[in-house]
Amino acid sequence: MRIGIVCYPTIGGSGVVATELGKALAAKGHKIHFITYDQPVRLSELGTNMFYHEVMVSQYPLFQYTPYELVLTSKLVDVVKHEKLDLLHVHYAIPHASAAYMAQQILKQQGINIPFITTLHGTDITLVGKDPSFEPVITFSINNSDAVTAVSENLKGDTLRYFDVKPEIQVIPNFICPERHQKRDNAQLKKSYAPNGERIIMHMSNFRPVKRVYDVVKTFALIQEKIPAKMIFVGDGPDRFSAEKVSRELGTCKDTIFLGKVKDVEEVIDIADLFILPSQTESFGLAALEAMISRVPVITTNAGGLPEVMEQGVSGFMSNVGDTEGMAKNALDILKNEESLARFRAGAFKQANKFDIKNILPQYEELYAKVLAK
Numbered sequence: 001m002r003i004g005i006v007c008y009p010t011i012g013g014s015g016v017v018a019t020e021l022g023k024a025l026a027a028k029g030h031k032i033h034f035i036t037y038d039q040p041v042r043l044s045e046l047g048t049n050m051f052y053h054e055v056m057v058s059q060y061p062l063f064q065y066t067p068y069e070l071v072l073t074s075k076l077v078d079v080v081k082h083e084k085l086d087l088l089h090v091h092y093a094i095p096h097a098s099a100a101y102m103a104q105q106i107l108k109q110q111g112i113n114i115p116f117i118t119t120l121h122g123t124d125i126t127l128v129g130k131d132p133s134f135e136p137v138i139t140f141s142i143n144n145s146d147a148v149t150a151v152s153e154n155l156k157g158d159t160l161r162y163f164d165v166k167p168e169i170q171v172i173p174n175f176i177c178p179e180r181h182q183k184r185d186n187a188q189l190k191k192s193y194a195p196n197g198e199r200i201i202m203h204m205s206n207f208r209p210v211k212r213v214y215d216v217v218k219t220f221a222l223i224q225e226k227i228p229a230k231m232i233f234v235g236d237g238p239d240r241f242s243a244e245k246v247s248r249e250l251g252t253c254k255d256t257i258f259l260g261k262v263k264d265v266e267e268v269i270d271i272a273d274l275f276i277l278p279s280q281t282e283s284f285g286l287a288a289l290e291a292m293i294s295r296v297p298v299i300t301t302n303a304g305g306l307p308e309v310m311e312q313g314v315s316g317f318m319s320n321v322g323d324t325e326g327m328a329k330n331a332l333d334i335l336k337n338e339e340s341l342a343r344f345r346a347g348a349f350k351q352a353n354k355f356d357i358k359n360i361l362p363q364y365e366e367l368y369a370k371v372l373a374k
């Protein structure tokens, strides 16, 4: 098949999922055309069957807001026509689904039929999408997609709750590529952050309010009252500055490292002994899964789709949103001795393997075939 993939090229989970999906499809012989405003972070080299088309948005003094969606639409029309694509798969509804719909209509007038599949990822539904200023367009473009998928049952439920959606939503969970997370010798790196054998706690996110990074800082402070530990933050975003401020106020800053954005997370994640993701909501929580496949147990909230990814008491623990005392207690339970940590490491790894791409890829391929056969 010749497939066009549209996604955000940034470090976020939806871009990672779209890019790894495209790479896996290309390895199976499909021709994959990535259509994005920048080269996706996980697409460092273009291998066989993979092509990249940049959506180049030029500035013009008249535009206060550059019309990215229109440029994307025109690019989709061009790529579908000249690369003879069979279908488009757009990740994150805003504005990718409406751009795909418009491209489809333009191409229809030229006698070209191009179906498009929309994959819903999270805040395109739960935060941004349900905002009244987007809602009619989102509802329309979901309803006019040739197929719709969601990354968890929870996100499917939210979509049906917030939008008047007609087509069936198929749940195809996110996945990991285990070979990217092979065990490596990171002893030196670990020692550089924890020279006296302290436990390493890690959090990784885009530091948006939904991630509740203050809860990470508070939980770490409670953990550190009981055991020697270091805190590593990976990523960057609006709440980083105030997270730094709170950790200074709580006196934990001397044991806290803010690494900033890291492109290949698997290179650092396995130095952690514990991963914390205390989000307000999380449609899936790909970061938790990436920790688990690296044999790192996870402390999360029980919000959104996290219970579909975690196994309580096995891959780690889930607590109510904001329950930092409960999170710290659970963290200490995991970290209390080597035997307990080893058990949770094994449990996390086993649970993560359920989301091996080899189990998920066929679901997308079947869906593509179904849409093309319509």
Ligand code: GMT
Pocket: 008, 011, 012, 013, 014, 015, 017, 092, 121, 122, 123, 124, 126, 151, 174, 210, 281, 282, 283, 284, 285, 286, 287
């Ligand atoms: O919605 C976001 O915050 C960004 C988005 C992304 O592009 O990474 O994250 C969402 O999609 C991921 C991939 O499907 C999920 O793993 C995240 O849980 C989801 N984020 C939220 O629901 C907050």
